[in-house]
Amino acid sequence: MPKHQRSLNQNEKNKVRAARADFFKIHKRKKSTTKDQHLENDSTTTNKSLDTMASSKCFKLPGLTSKKPSSTASKTPLIIRFYDTDVQARDAHGRTQEEILSWPDCELERCHNYIQMLFPVPEGSAFNWEAPIIDREVMDAFRTRGELRSRLRLSFERMLHFYGFKIAAPSEEISDTKAFEVEAKSDAVQENRVEDAAKAEDTSAKSRSRNSAEEEASNAQDPMEKNNEENTAGECSSVPSSPPIYCLIRAPNWRQSFQTWAVRFDHNHLRITRILRCLRILGLQSECDAFFEALKLVYNDPSFNISERTMSYWTRAVTRPLYIAPDDDRIEWLKEWEDEQEKLKLGKGQGQDR
Structure with a gap:
């Protein structure tokens, strides 16, 4: 029978039990049995062989490793190590x-x-x-x-x-149009505002007399410019002075x-x-x-x-x-x-x- 498939003898079983007890810090043992005296005698050799047993094909105790973790890394919170350029720790x-x-x-x-x-x-x-x-x-x-x-x-x-x-x-x-982009509003909303402004201006123009229309036309503001100013004011109402x-x-x-x-x-x-x-x-x-x-x-x-x-x-x-x-x-x-x-x-x- 190959070595890695054979059953453990009593001595090996006792070593495994002792190692497991030491790993989990369990030291409650009975006083007067031949079996427990045997475990006590083997305890000194058990500690020396933990690393060997952890790497052996026959002995795989959970949590045992021959490499000791860094105490500094384990004490530093994960989020700090995650964002530390030198560490770049992984999350869960x-x-x-x-x-x-x-x-x-x-x-x-x-x-x-x-x-x-x-x-x-x-x-x-x-x-x-x-x-x-x-x-x-x-x-x-x-x-x-x-x-x-x-x-x-x-x-x-x-x-x-x-x-x-x-x-x-x-x-x-950082101007009105750069910082908050007048075009950020949907094209439909923007086009409707332009059309509404144009219709309002057209209605107003028809109601004027020809003489007053000529006088007002020279001072009238371009409707598109007026509409742009209204949009800009709406966009930047919460913009700080600086x-x-x-x-x-x-x-x-x-x-x-x-x-x-x-x-x-x-x-x-x-x-x-x-x-x-x-x-x-x-x-x-x-x-x-x-x-x-x-x-x-x-x-x-x-x-x-x-x-x-x-x-x-x-x-x-x-x-x-x-x-x-x-x-x-x-x-x-x-x-x-x-x-x-x-x-x-x-x-x-x-x-x-x-």
Whole structure:
């Protein structure tokens, strides 16, 4: 009979039992039996042979390995190692950040257990119990390490493309039409406005007398220019007087991308809430604000019909104190952190007054 197929003798069985007991830290043994005395005598040789037994074809104990894991890596939260350029750890499903970001848009839409890894929050997820959760250590790491925030920004920018947005380049003029793209509204809405303006002007012109018409014509404003000014004012009603540092505009693929999520109810609305909250907690406040401004423009666009409930959750994610989640969960350690920040501000203010 081949060696690897033979049965274990009693001595070998005793070694396996001793090794298993040592591995699981089970040391409850009876006192006065020949069998237990034999186990005690073999315990010294058992510890020396664990690595050999783990690699043997005859002995495969679960969890045994000859390579000791790094204590430093095991203590560092997974989300930090996932975003650390030098580590690039894999998530619970064996995927790196680079692999996820390389997915096509259809895969990002179809898969539901990656968004919690890319954008963790302090609250748990009902859709992915294996997702990491932000704690104080994670937040402090991202807020103090620029390379972690840079990697998080890559995830954000990939999702921006998925949702049909892009970052306005510094060389682009942040004007009414550049920053918020008058053409973003549907062609049908735009053409109707032009036609309505033209009809109104035509009716007004017929009611004038010939003499007054000649006088007014010299001072009349071109209807198309007037219509463009009205459109521009409507688009930029929420534009700040000075352009934001991080400005988003609609990408060339926005029409197709908006069909996925710019509807009354959609699972992407929950994803967007998570993204906004994650960016804000982990130190990407400018990105969070710019994304929220772009979302508000879509919400206010009559071409789309996003629910008020959805907009209320997006607003909560951006405007509430950090320790209060959009669904009203309270995170105590975030409350303590915000209290610390408030005390620091008060201390600085008192120092400047002196």
